[in-house]
Each structure stands twice: as C-alpha cells, then as structure tokens.
Amino acid sequence: MTPETHARLTRLRHDLHQHPELSGDERETAARMTELLQGFGADHVLTGLGGHGVAAVFDSGQAGPTVGIRCELDGLPIQELGTHPYVSKVPGKGHLCGHDGHMAMVLGVAEDLAHQRPVNGRVVLIFQPAEETGQGAIAFRADPQFAKIAPDYVFSLHNLPGLELGAVELCQGSANCASRGMKIILTGKTSHAAAPQDGVSPARAMSELMLQLAGLGEGGALDSDFALTTVTHARLGEPTFGVAPGQAEIWVTLRTVSDARMQTLMTEAEALACRAASADSLEVEITYDDVFEACVNHSDAVSIIATACADRGVPFHSTETPQKFSEDFGQFGKGAKTAMFWLGSGQDHPQLHNPDYDFPDALISVGVDVFVAAIRSLNG
Template sequence: MTPETLARLTALRHELHQHPEISGEEVQTAARVAGLLQDYQADEVLTGIGGHGVAAIYDSGVEGPTVGIRCELDALPIEELTGAAYASQVLGKGHLCGHDGHMTMVLGVAEALAAERPKRGRVVLIFQPAEETGKGGPAYRADPAFARIAPDYVFSLHNLPGLARGAVELCNGPANCASRGMRVRLAGKTSHAAAPQDGLSPAAAMARLMPALTGLGQGRALDADYALTTLTHAELGEATFGIAPGRGELWVTLRTVSDARMAQLVNDAEALVREVAEDERLEVEITYDDVFEACTNHEDAVNILAHAATEAAAPLHRTDLPQRFSEDFGQFGKGAKAAMFWLGAGEDHPQLHNPDYDFPDDVIPVGTGIFLSAVRSLVG
C-alpha cells in the first residue's frame, strides 16, 4: 500500500469515526459506504440487507467461487474520551470497538478491486449492521437478497488489544464463544414498608439466585465444558423507603465455547430460576437478548488466511483457543467455508469498548493486504 493510499484511507477512517451510529441505526454510515462502493466501480451495490446492510459485487463473468469479505457498520452507545481531533461528534456514541477501521480495510479492498478485477468467480464485500447486539448477522443472512451473494468462502477480522500491533492470531475450530443475555423477572406483591409481611418480596429469591446462577459457570479452561455466567445487573423494587418491594430483575450473561454446551447451560439456569421462584411463591418470566451462536473457523479458510498473513509479512500466531467474547460472524459459516482472524492493536492498547479506545491506523495496510491475498488465492 502506497503512503498516498494509506493517507486517504486513514482520512476516511477518521471521517467514519466522527459519525458513529449504533446497532439498527446505521442509515448514514450505510449510505456513505454505498456511495464509496459506487465510486470504486462495483458491478452491483445492494442496500437495505438485514436492516441497513450493504453488499458490493465484483463479478469477473467467468465461472469460479464467490469470495466474501465481511465487516461491521455499527458503533457503541458509549461516550468517547480519546481526546482525538477526529473524536465522535455524536454525544454518547462512539466507534469504540474498531468497526470504523474494519470498514476502512474492506473499502481498501474495494479500491484495489476497482483497479484490478477478479480473474474468475466473484468477490462480495459484506457490510453488516447490528453486530454488537447479535441481531445483524442472522438478519443479513435471512434477507432474500443474500441468496444473490451467498459466498463459498467468507473472511473477516477483528482487531485485538493485547496482541502485538500488526500481528495475526488464527485458530482452527472454535473461534468465538456463544453467549446470550438472560433476563429474569420476578413478581410478588408490594406492601407498606411498615407491614412487609403483608406483601411478597423477591428479595430472598434474588439473594439465593445471584450466587447460584454465577455458580453454574466459573469459566476456567477454554475446553468443551467451558461455561461462564456473569451477573451484570440487579434491581429490586422501587427507589423509595415506604414500599416493601414486589418485583425484582436479574440480568445474567451466559457464555460457552459451543452451542451444545450453551443449550445445557440454558436448561440448568432456567431450572434453577424456576425452582427458586416456586419455593418463594413468585411468578417468573425469563427472556433472552444479545444472542450469539458460537463462531467456528473452517480449516480450509484458516489455511488460506495463514498463507495470506505470511504474504503480508505479518507475525502469525496459531492457537487452539477461541476468544471469550462473541461475534455473529458465525452466521456466515452456515453454507460457506468461513474464518476470522485477529489483528493485533498493540500489547498496551486500550481494551475494546473502553471509552479511551481508538482503532490504530497503522494496521490498515496489514488487514487490507491479508484480505487481498486471500482473494487472489481464490479468484486470481
């Protein structure tokens, strides 16, 4: 990548960074991306996929595989505190996971494809909405338009603080944990605080459930039996001194390496909640949000990325351990050979979702180069 190209892509990344849109609201980001893809001479640009998703098709007209490169459009509902000159201009929202950088690298692929078309098959650039909530991947893949672009191979990346800047981490098999947010609502009956015995408080049930639920999954080794339950929120009654509480709510994040282990953990957690609620004579409602299936890398796709990382002269670390956090990229591995690699943001870089996180611009050539090498290996 020439210094001029890097400067241009960096300026684009800063522009995207200044205008973050959270999951489900990516209207202007999608419009900006679609316009750039038109400028980069895509044969076809599709919009409105699975919400505000975008796809660009570069078709050689010659029989061959369809290669997908996927990135994310959405930002986070977190106030940015980087102090950067190009910091978010939207109060309470920021690109604090690096999706602005991911988009920029895929747009760098588009710029290269405009100059040199695939020799066979097709390249499809996938810009997915709502990754942060886990809703975007399933919605994108379920959209009727996806049948027109369904890839045979699909690649993605995520930047990774804690890994040396510009280095690559890659694993076979499980790549990201399954996770889901479990919301438990307990209902009893309020009473005057002077007569709590005439009501039915969820306090005792919550006191039992908080340690019991977290006890179902202690984390430990990232093997097939890995399970982690994290209490993230608890609320009891109203903020007043005059009312004995009649309602309670617990939010717990469930996390496992596999979908099968997740099903077991869900069954165990629900059985526990219902048993305690029955003991305490409470009504109970259990719902789920932010549901992510496990993400699994295909061996063939991993080998292509490993070769691409070598071509890009990126230090490569192979591992058998998945990341603990979740990704809805696993949706694209249904029907395709899919793999995600991790691109180092720096060993001392602020963590993802921190208010002082910012994507490191100097890794743009590495990610773009790896994607382009993978594309070349499959479609010339």
C-alpha cells in the first residue's frame, strides 16, 4: 500500500469515527459504504441485507471460489473520552471497538480489487450490521439476497489490545466463546412495608439465586468445560420505602467455549431459577438476549491466513486458546470455511469498549495486506 493510499484510508477512518451509529441504526454508514464501493467499480452492490448490511461483489466471470471478507458497521452506546481531533460528534455514542478501522481496511481491499480484479471466482466484501448485539450475522445470512453471494470462504479480523502492534494471532478451532444474556424475572405479590407477611417477596430468592448463579461458572482454563457466569444487573421492587417488593429481575451473562457446554450451562441455570422460585411460591420467567454462538475456525481457512501473513512478512503465532469475548462471525461458518484472526493493537493500548479506546491507524495497511494475500491465493 502506498503512503498516499494509507493516508486517504486514515482520513476516511477518522471521518467514520466521528459519526458512529448503533446496532440496527447504521443507515448513514451503510449509505456511505455503498457509495464508495460503487466508486471502486464493484460489479454488484447489494444493500439492506439483514437490516443495513451491504455486500459488494467483484466477479471475474470465471469459475472459482467465492471468497468473503467481512467487517462490521456498528458503534457502541458509550460516551467517548478521547482527546484526538476526530472524537465522536454524537453524544453517548462512539466507535470504541474499532469497527471504523475494520471498515477502512475492507474499503482498502475494494480499492485493490478495483486495480487488480480477481482472475477466477468472486470476491464479496461484507459490511455487516449489528455485530455488537449478536443479531447482525444471523439476519444477514437469513436475508433472501444472501443466496446470491453465498461464499465458500469468509475471513474476518478484530483488532486486539494487549497483543503486539501489527502482530497476528491465529486460533485453531474455537476462536471465540459462546455467550448469551439470561434474564430472570421472579414475581410474587406486593404488600405494605408495615405488613410484609401479607405479600410474597422475591428478595430472599433473588439474593440466594445471584450467589448460586455466580457459582455455576467461575471461569478457569479455556477448555471444553469452561463456564463463566457474570451477574450484570439486578433490580428488586420499586425505589420506595412504603412497599414490600413483589418482583425481582436478574440479568446474568453465560459464557462457554463450546455451544454444547452452553446448552448444559443453560439447563443448570434454569433449574436453579425454577427451584428458587418454587421454594418461595414465586412465578418465574426466563428469556435470552444477545445470543452469540461459538466462533470456530476451519483448519483450511486458518492455513490460508497463516500463509498470507508469511507472504506479507506479518508476524503471527498460532494458538488453541480462544478469546473470552464473543463474536457473531461464527454464523458465517454455517456453509463456508471461515477464519477469524486477531490483529494486535499494542500491548499497552486501551481495551476494547473503554471510553478512551481508539483504533490504531497503523493497522490499516497490515489488515489490507493480509486480506489481499488471502484473496490472491484463492482467486488469483
């Protein structure tokens, strides 16, 4: 990548950074991507996939594999506290996970394809909505338009604070944990605070259940039996001194390495909730949100990324330890060979979702180089 191209993509990234949109509301960001992709001469640009998703197709017209490169459109509902001149202009919202940088990389791939089109097969550049909620990849793949671009391979990356700047980490097998948000509502009956015996309070069940849920999964080694349960929110009754509570709500995040272990953990957590409710004559309602299945890399796709890194002189190492945080990219592995890899943001860089996080611009050229090398190995 020339210094001029890197500077142009950096300016674009800074502009995207100033205008974040939340999951499901990425309308203007998607329109911007569509305009730019059309300018790079994509043969087809599909819009509205699974919400505001965009897909640009570069078709050689010859037989060969369809290779997808995926990035994310959405920002986060976090107030940015950075001091750089391109901080978010939208109060309470920020690109504090680096999706602005990921978009800049994939646009860099589009620019490369504009100058050197694939020799065989197709390349599909995927701009996915709603990654942060776990709903985007599911909706994107479920969209009827997806059948037109169904890929054979899909590659994606995520920048990773704590890893050496510009280095790649590749995971064999499970790359990201499965996770889901479990909401438990316990319902009894309110009463006057002077006569709590005349009501049915969920207070004891709630307090005991919070401890029991936390004890179900205490983390440890990231192996097949790994389980972590994190109570993230709790509410008891209403903020008043005159009413004994009649309802309680607990939110807990369940996290495992595999989908099979997740099913077991869900069964265990649901059983605890039902026993706690039954013991105190409470009704119980259980729902799930922010559902992420495990992200599992395919060995063939991992080999392609490893070779691409070697070809472009990008330092990398292989690991069998997945990341604890979740990614909905795993959905693309249903029907395609996929690999998610990690690109180091620096060992002392602010963590993802921190209010002072900012994507390192030096990574743009590295990501473009690895993606382009992977494409050339499959599509010429």
